[in-house]
Amino acid sequence: AQSVAQPEDQVNVAEGNPLTVKCTYSVSGNPYLFWYVQYPNRGLQFLLKYITGDNLVKGSYGFEAEFNKSQTSFHLKKPSALVSDSALYFCAVRDHTGFQKLVFGTGTRLLVSP
């Protein structure tokens, strides 16, 4: 079965510093990978996706993610963090079996301090 793992429950970073939120995946076949962000009392918002092509994927709000096949990772990055980036971040993979549902990780809380 397809799955993703987010090894960190929380990531703390100071405003202006680069941030990385980690995600590793386990899939059979080619992975379709996603990042979503969830702000308090709001639904998930799509940030970016990797389907094929360049390993560096650019998304919304200045976020990008690097697909690394040898390390089976899809880490989310941003060169300079903002306090407003503080939120819950979910990595997800599309299940190639059945009806191709999204399988989410457990989430990583990002806290950006002023």
Add this chain to the structure above:
Amino acid sequence: EAGVAQSPRYKIIEKRQSVAFWCNPISGHATLYWYQQILGQGPKLLIQFQNNGVVDDSQLPKDRFSAERLKGVDSTLKIQPAKLEDSAVYLCASSLDGSSYEQYFGPGTRLTVT
């Protein structure tokens, strides 16, 4: 473009009572999803509709949960009777069709069962 609408936003019920959630997807979106997000976990797909037909309900506890999407637009998710472990946020999402990579999420309904 209006987003995915859900109501109510919050609901508190006692165990063994029944509850219903409503979702209105983005206009023109054929695929509708219901997810359950338990605190500290990622969203888990409960049921997926393509127009008004169910395509995946493998993770729906059918002894107490039911869902319908009449006329292929709005959808309701019902729990009867509720258990304490049903306390969660119930998220509705929609996409253009089942092969679309991007799902758009509503704000969710936070259910507390006491």
